[in-house]
């Protein structure tokens with residue numbers, strides 16, 4: 001379980017060598033508007049450096065607690081339309097998400113999470129990056145609001 005910080009943000013496809021000789025490759029997760037983290041880990045359940053595949057469901061959420069080991073509690077808030085009153089109501093739900101070792105988060109951060117296969121009884125989402133890692137991309141808003 002090693003994490004190394006990189007002096008600059010790597011490109012997709014770059015190979016990073018750890019001091020003990022282990023090599024990891026920065027994977028293309030299929031989302032062009034989010035940049036890989038400026039760190040590397042040898043965690044197999046990391047979408048960037050491991051074998052974890054992500055699904056197409058993406059959410060922007062707020063971190064609530066990071067007390068769990070390699071996992072966090074996040075709050076997802078959305079607006080739900082009530083046809084009878086022709087108004088929106090606020091809905092919120094807490095989700096348990098996996099946090100790869102190369103991504104450091106703290107309570108209050110805005111992060112992008114992606115659906116993945118069930119990793120534990122209550123965990124089927126993984127953090128793929130922070131809000132700061134998002135670059136402008138015209139299709140971004142469509143993806144996040146559906």
Ligand SMILES: [Zn+2]
Pocket residue numbers: 040041042043046047048049050100101102103
């Ligand atoms: Zn990683």
